[in-house]
Amino acid sequence: MRCQWCESYEAKETDATVYWELPDGTKAIEIKETPSITCSECGITYQTDETVGHIEDQLFLINTAALEKSVTYEQLMSLPRLLKRNYFDFSK
Secondary structure, eight states, X not given: OOOTTTOOSOEEEEEXXXXXXXXXXXXXXXXXXXXXXXXXXXXXXXXXXXXXXXXXXXXXXXXXXXXXXXXXXXXXXXXXXXXXXXXXXXXX
């Protein structure tokens, strides 16, 4: 896999812990076991645009008041949505 940052072919799919600010700005949460890419050449760990989009959409569509300070990616994605999809994302 090719690293988006240094263009090395030393990147591999991993899971990582990330920290995300809620859309309303009230707090940040820890999201464990988030699908990520880690490059052994440059040392960076990052999430794909697709993963970032999934997290942002989910945080926009769920009741964030009920969120704990720390969740796994799978727990976050399995929370019930208030809307079926993000109707405010006009890029889709």
